[in-house]
Amino acid sequence: MDNRVKDIxxxxxxxxxxxxxxxxxxxxxxxxxxxxxxxxxxxxxLYVDKYPVTNRMYKEFMDESGYKPCDxxxxxxxxxxxxxxxxxxxxxxxxxxxxDAKAYASWAxxxxxxxxxxxxxxxxxxxxxxxYGDVLDKQKCNHxxxxxxxxxxxxxxxxxxxxxxLCGNAREWVEDIIDDGKHKFTFLRGGCYFQAxxxxxxxxGARPVDHHLKFQLLNEGQNRCQxxxxxxxxxx
Amino acid sequence: MLKHDDxxxxxxxxxxxxxxxxxxxxxxxxxxxxxxxxxPWLQDQVDFFILxxxxxxxxxxxxxxxxxxxxxxxxxxGIAFEMEAPVRNIRMRVSLLSEDSDSFTxxxxxxxxxxxxxxxxxxxxxxxxEKFGGQQNRWYLSSNPVARPDGRSAMCLHSEYDLxxxxxxxxxxxxxxxxxRNYAGFIDAWNQNRNCDLLAxxxxxxxxxxxxxxxxxxxxxxxxxxxxxxxxxxxxSEAFDRWRERIREQMDLSEYDRMDLKxxxxxxxxxxxxxxxxxxxxxxxxxxxxxxxxxxxKELGGIDSILLWYQYPRLGVDEQKQWDFNENIPGGKxxxxxxxxxxxxxxxxxxxxxxxWDIRFDESPESIVEHMVSVIDETGIDGIWFDTMDxxxxxxxxxxxxxxxxxxxxxxxxxxNTKCIESITGSWDQHMNNDDMPEAFILRYMFPENNAPATNxxxxxxxxxxxxxxxxxxxxxxxVWQDIFGAWLPFSPAHKKKLKHWKEILLAHIDTYFGKxxxxxxxxxxxxxxxxxxxxxxxxxxxxxxxxxxxESISGELVEADQGYVLRxxxxxxxxxxxxxxxxxxxxxxGEVGIxxxxxxx
Numbered sequence: 001m002d003n004r005v006k007d008i009x010x011x012x013x014x015x016x017x018x019x020x021x022x023x024x025x026x027x028x029x030x031x032x033x034x035x036x037x038x039x040x041x042x043x044x045x046l047y048v049d050k051y052p053v054t055n056r057m058y059k060e061f062m063d064e065s066g067y068k069p070c071d072x073x074x075x076x077x078x079x080x081x082x083x084x085x086x087x088x089x090x091x092x093x094x095x096x097x098x099x100d101a102k103a104y105a106s107w108a109x110x111x112x113x114x115x116x117x118x119x120x121x122x123x124x125x126x127x128x129x130x131x132y133g134d135v136l137d138k139q140k141c142n143h144x145x146x147x148x149x150x151x152x153x154x155x156x157x158x159x160x161x162x163x164x165x166l167c168g169n170a171r172e173w174v175e176d177i178i179d180d181g182k183h184k185f186t187f188l189r190g191g192c193y194f195q196a197x198x199x200x201x202x203x204x205g206a207r208p209v210d211h212h213l214k215f216q217l218l219n220e221g222q223n224r225c226q227x228x229x230x231x232x233x234x235x236x
Numbered sequence: 237m238l239k240h241d242d243x244x245x246x247x248x249x250x251x252x253x254x255x256x257x258x259x260x261x262x263x264x265x266x267x268x269x270x271x272x273x274x275x276p277w278l279q280d281q282v283d284f285f286i287l288x289x290x291x292x293x294x295x296x297x298x299x300x301x302x303x304x305x306x307x308x309x310x311x312x313x314g315i316a317f318e319m320e321a322p323v324r325n326i327r328m329r330v331s332l333l334s335e336d337s338d339s340f341t342x343x344x345x346x347x348x349x350x351x352x353x354x355x356x357x358x359x360x361x362x363x364x365x366e367k368f369g370g371q372q373n374r375w376y377l378s379s380n381p382v383a384r385p386d387g388r389s390a391m392c393l394h395s396e397y398d399l400x401x402x403x404x405x406x407x408x409x410x411x412x413x414x415x416x417r418n419y420a421g422f423i424d425a426w427n428q429n430r431n432c433d434l435l436a437x438x439x440x441x442x443x444x445x446x447x448x449x450x451x452x453x454x455x456x457x458x459x460x461x462x463x464x465x466x467x468x469x470x471x472x473s474e475a476f477d478r479w480r481e482r483i484r485e486q487m488d489l490s491e492y493d494r495m496d497l498k499x500x501x502x503x504x505x506x507x508x509x510x511x512x513x514x515x516x517x518x519x520x521x522x523x524x525x526x527x528x529x530x531x532x533x534k535e536l537g538g539i540d541s542i543l544l545w546y547q548y549p550r551l552g553v554d555e556q557k558q559w560d561f562n563e564n565i566p567g568g569k570x571x572x573x574x575x576x577x578x579x580x581x582x583x584x585x586x587x588x589x590x591x592x593w594d595i596r597f598d599e600s601p602e603s604i605v606e607h608m609v610s611v612i613d614e615t616g617i618d619g620i621w622f623d624t625m626d627x628x629x630x631x632x633x634x635x636x637x638x639x640x641x642x643x644x645x646x647x648x649x650x651x652x653n654t655k656c657i658e659s660i661t662g663s664w665d666q667h668m669n670n671d672d673m674p675e676a677f678i679l680r681y682m683f684p685e686n687n688a689p690a691t692n693x694x695x696x697x698x699x700x701x702x703x704x705x706x707x708x709x710x711x712x713x714x715x716v717w718q719d720i721f722g723a724w725l726p727f728s729p730a731h732k733k734k735l736k737h738w739k740e741i742l743l744a745h746i747d748t749y750f751g752k753x754x755x756x757x758x759x760x761x762x763x764x765x766x767x768x769x770x771x772x773x774x775x776x777x778x779x780x781x782x783x784x785x786x787x788e789s790i791s792g793e794l795v796e797a798d799q800g801y802v803l804r805x806x807x808x809x810x811x812x813x814x815x816x817x818x819x820x821x822x823x824x825x826x827g828e829v830g831i832x833x834x835x836x837x838x
Contacts, residue, residue, distance in 0.1 A: 028549055030722030071522065074564060171553070182514050182724040194555055198593040200624075201552025215553065216512035216722055218546065219522045222564040226554035 008054060008090060008151060011047040011234065012161050014121060018042050021116045023212050026203050032214045033180035041116040045236040048113065048121050051092075051151040051164050052172060052231045053104060055084035058093040061104045069100055073221030090150045092170035092229035097220045098186055101173045101230035110232035112175035115212055117233065118189045122167065123209035124160025130209060131159035131166045141168035143206035144195045166190050168206030170229040171213070187212040192227040238313050238334075240306055247304075247315045249332050249340060253467035254412070256332060256340060260304060263297030264317055264330060266364060271410055271467055277403075279367040284330050285344065287321065288359040288447075294321050299328065307333065314340075325349035326358070329457055335464055344461040348452035358450040360430070362461065366444040369403040369412070376402035376472055378416065380438040382757040382766065384673055385785050389438065390757060390766055392667070392675040396653045397483065397682065398435045401443070402475045404468070408759045411468040413475035415482075426451055428458040473755045473769070480682050488658050492685040496641035497661055500619075501750065503540040503585055504713025505739055506664075506689050507533065511546035511565065513719040523566050526579045536732035537739030539716060541585040543621050544575070549721055551594050558594045559607045562615075572615040585618035587646065592625055605635045612636065612643055619644030619662070626652035628660055650679060650688075657683055664715050665690040665706075670699040672827075673785040674706035676756035676768055684750050691715035696725050701827070704734050708808065708829045709781045711749035711770050713742065741807050741831060748772040748779050761793035761819060779807075780832040784824040791823035794832070801834035 001009075022037035058076075061067060069075055077095040078088070096104075098112075105111045113121065122131050132140045140157040142149045142165075151165045158164050166172075171188040178185050191207030202213065204227075217223055239248040245261040250273060257268040264284045269277040287294040296319070303318035314333030320326065329345040348358065369375075376382065378399045380389040393399070398418050404411035416431040430448040437443045450460050468474045491497070509516050509529065516529050526542065533539040546565055547558045562569050576586045588611060595604070608620060620636075622628055626649050636643050646662030657679070665677050665688040680688060690712050692703045707714045714735065718726045727735065742749060748770050755769045764786030770779045778798055784790050796819055797803065803815045806822060808831040813822030824830045 029720055030549060032722075073568070180724075182719065183512055183722055184519055185512075185722070188553070192554075196552035196555075196594075197596075198552075200548060200591070200593045202549060204552060213553070214722070216550065217519075218512050218517065219564075219566045221566075221568070222546070222550070222561065224564075226556065228554070 004090070004152065005056070008051045009057070010050040012050050012121075012163050014043065014046040014048055014161060016043060016045045017120070017125065019120055019125070019127070021119060023115070023119060023210055025211050025213060028200075030214070030216075032185075034178055034214075041120075043117060043120050046117070046121075047234045047236065048117075048161075048163060049110075049231040049233065050162065052170055052229045053093050053101075054090050054151055055079075055093045056089040058096070058104060059083055061107050065103075065107045067100075067103050067107070069097070069103075069220060071220040073219075074224040075100065075220070077224070077226070088148075090152065091148050092151055092165070094148065094170055094226055094229050095224050096229065097223040098173045098177070098217070098230075099220065100224070102175075104230075105232045108232055110234045112173055112230055113233050115174045115176050115187050115189070118166075118172065118174055119209055119212075121161060121163050122159050122190070126160055128160065128209060130206065131163070132157050136206060141165075141206045142193045143168045143191075144204065145193050148193055167209070169193055171225070171227050173228060173230040174212075177217070184217045186215050186217060188215050188228055189213075194227050238306065238308070238315060240304075240315065242304070247332075249314060249334065251334055251337055251340070253338065254340070254465065258315070258317075258332065260301050260317060263295060263299065264301065264319065265296065269368070269412075271412070275410065277369055277412065279370070282363040282367045284362070284364075285328075286361040286363065287326065288361070289324050289326070289356055292323050294323065294326070298322055307331070311336075324356070325351075325455075326452070327455070327457065339464050339466045341462065341464045343459065345457040346450065346452055346460050347455045347457045349455040355451070355453060358452050360448045360450050360460065362446055362448070365446065370405070372406045373411070374404045374406070375440045375443065376400075376404065376475070377437055377440070377443065378435040381472075385764055387439070390673070390675060390785075392677045394650060394678050397678065399678070400466075400475055400479050401434070402468070402472060404471045408471045409469060411471055411475070413466040413468055413479065415464045415466070415479060417462050417464070428453075428460060429462065430460055431462060434461075471759065473758055476681070476755055477753060483654075483682065487654060489683075489685065491659060491661055494641075494661075497644055499585070499642070500644045500662055500687055501685075502743070502746065503687065504689060504742060504746075505533075505537055505539045505735075506541045506543065506587075506713065506715045507539040508691070508693075508715055508717035508719075509542045509544050510719035510721060511544060512550075512722065513724070515719050516544075524571075524575055526575055526584070527582065530579065530582045530584055533716070535729075535736065536716065536727060537736035539584060540713075541587055541618070542579055543587040543589065543715075544572075545589060547589065547591055547594070548623070551591070557596065557599075558591050559611070562611055569611070569614045572617075576616040576618075580616070580618075585644075586616075587619040587621045587644075588615070588617050589621045589623045591623045593623075601629050601631065605629075605632050608632070609635060609639050613639060618642070619646055622647045622660075624648055626650060627656045630659065633659060651686070657686060661686060663688045665710075665712060666715075667692055667706075668694055670695060671702065673766070674702060674709040674783060674829075676766070677706075677710050677712075678756065680710045680712060681754045681756045681768070684752065684754055687713070689713035689715045691717050693717045693720045694725070700727060700731050701734075704731060704738065705783065705827075705829050708738055708831065709766075709768060709783050711742065711754070711768070711779070711781060713739075737808075745770075745777065745779060745807075745833070748777045758795065760795050762790055765790055765794060765824065767795050776836050777804075778834045778836075780820070780830075780834075782824060782830045782832060784826050784828055784830075787826050789823055789825050792821060794820045794822055794824065794830075796820070798834060800837050802837055804833040804835045807831040807833050
């Protein structure tokens with residue numbers, strides 16, 4: 001394992017803390033039946049993945065676990081013949097559903113980040129608007145570049161905890177599933193490389209740390225996205 | 237007929253139904269307007285115009301009439317007055333022309349030769365409206381034909397169609413209709429013809445004290461005001477009916493005669509089906525359940541179509557297009573085909589939406605319509621619902637017809653213009669206001685063949701009652717929309733009971749409700765009452781939908797009964813009503829509707 005891969009597989013130690021969680025998002029139509037704060041939340045002691053899970057890492061999981069989802073529609077759609085194109089090894093894995101992500105996390109003895117954890121880890125105790133500071137900086141994240149980049153493309157984009165690639169590039173699934181009685185939904189975090197052109201499209205590009213995107217769940221084929229990956233966390 | 241006495245400087249133009257007398261002895265004045273040559277309609281003689289340019293106020297008596305020209309050809313006759321103002325080099329032409337045996341057109345044209353090229357503002361007042369009709373006469377304004385209790389229009393209007401302005405005698409029969417030609421394609425442009433200003437007026441006082449800002453650019457005469465007068469013998473109903481007929485006879489409405497599209501006529505309860513909702517989706521089996529939705533909808537009278545919605549607000553999360561999602565949903569296109577078959581087996585049609593805003597660099601109208609063709613061909617859907625759209629590119633219809641007949645086009649909102657009404661046979665009467673009374677929707681009465689269920693996605697509680705009242709008041713179906721992209725706003729059991737009852741009535745009287753000659757906002761007998769009239773094409777049945785917009789119950793006289801008809805009853809609440817000396821007498825509770833049904837005497 002070369003040094004680059006070693007680095008990508010690292011975790012970052014997060015000490016217990018509390019903070020005032022307040023999250024917002026663009027409001028189009030529909031409601032987001034969720035307590036957006038402000039409210040006190042407690043962060044446990046965690047080891048959080050320094051980088052999003054990559055194609056290479058997901059392939060290891062596939063090989064070792066034999067994971068095969070019940071509904072394979074769109075599953076790892078960008079892979080060919082059961083594997084990723086070599087040049088995409090250290091790119092964030094995408095075209096995985098929240099369930100696919102959880103399957104990986106479970107195999108790794110981890111889980112996904114809860115929405116409030118993601119926000120803390122991305123903004124730090126300083127509550128940065130973006131992981132690296134308070135102003136959008138295209139030199140520090142993949143904001144609207146039009147395609148994914150390797151997870152370590154923006155070393156200056158680190159959060160105060162040293163967690164990487166949180167903003168832009170690939171959106172990230174979180175652990176939460178909200179059932180409001182009539183719907184099931186979750187949140188996507190961080191924004192992504194892609195920004196659709198029209199007013200009616202969901203917003204894209206790198207998103208501020210205190211923004212989440214409501215993602216309404218349907219069947220797995222529809223849940224899998226070209227822009228969405230994940231990272232894991234392990235509770236101490 | 238034109239009578240011109242050049243010694244007395246007087247002109248009379250008449251057609252048997254009305255007569256206009258013009259004097260040009262001391263300026264240009266309208267001396268008299270007579271209804272049927274014997275009923276005076278003008279309270280006093282009036283100047284044709286008064287102009288204001290900076291500090292100069294110019295009456296017609298200040299102007300020099302330098303020519304009076306009799307006009308006549310095989311079809312028309314009339315008179316034209318050529319005039320010039322003493323200041324500012326303003327030139328005018330006022331002409332009155334018989335349009336046909338039935339109407340006159342009064343036209344004002346003006347021009348200005350500015351000393352330099354810089355124009356000044358020219359204001360014109362037309363005193364005619366101040367003296368037109370008796371004090372007790374009723375005005376029907378184009379932008380506010382009948383006012384609600386708070387003064388706003390009780391009719392939901394459409395920018396493409398300008399209602400006439402009418403002045404009706406208290407007998408509700410005799411009157412004049414004035415149609416203002418409006419060729420202004422772009423309403424915000426400052427067109428030289430100011431008919432648009434008069435059409436926009438919503439209260440009587442503003443009409444009477446009108447002040448029109450003209451733009452006189454050059455010495456070429458420009459139309460600044462043009463009105464066509466009709467004498468009425470049956471008041472507002474006749475005015476609306478004749479105006480509608482003049483519009484319709486210029487249109488090609490043959491699309492509505494297509495046998496393959498006739499099925500849509502009875503698709504009165506449509507369902508907006510948000511896919512990401514337990515209303516249709518089962519999160520355990522990860523499958524859609526159309527049978528369950530259809531069964532549960534029986535509580536509100538049953539649904540006739542499903543609009544399955546799975547693209548917005550998901551679009552934009554990634555690069556996938558709307559067409560990609562057809563492969564993603566349960567079973568992909570094959571699953572959709574099964575979905576359609578399952579719904580269709582229950583007698584329910586299926587629509588899919590098309591989103592014009594989800595377009596990328598590599599798409600074109602041609603590629604889009606081919607996508608549509610593919611979806612229709614592979615899934616068996618019954619229609620396309622055009623999201624956010626009030627029009628559809630023409631080639632779409634031709635291309636889809638070539639694939640398979642019978643595919644219905646429905647726009648999300650009111651059709652944009654005449655061309656759209658001609659070519660798109662379905663639309664939704666969608667509104668988002670939560671007004672306290674149902675409006676009469678103008679297109680419903682102009683084009684009853686354009687099936688337009690009402691919907692108000694954000695309505696809750698009382699607003700949902702208002703939505704149901706709008707359906708009953710206008711005699712339409714409804715687009716049942718309970719899940720607004722994740723906001724669950726269901727109809728209550730009481731709402732559903734109402735909807736079920738309404739659907740039974742609507743279907744039982746569908747030929748009456750969708751007859752060709754409905755009239756909106758017919759005269760009523762008491763304040764705060766509003767009524768629409770529907771008549772079957774064979775004349776066998778008449779229905780009045782009547783609404784009480786007041787805060788208190790209204791009892792007593794409601795509407796006049798039609799002669800030759802007997803009262804069948806009140807269909808909505810079953811309350812006692814009777815025909816007393818030609819007037820329907822009954823009670824309507826505040827905020828409630830009544831449905832009065834009459835049958836022709838056999």
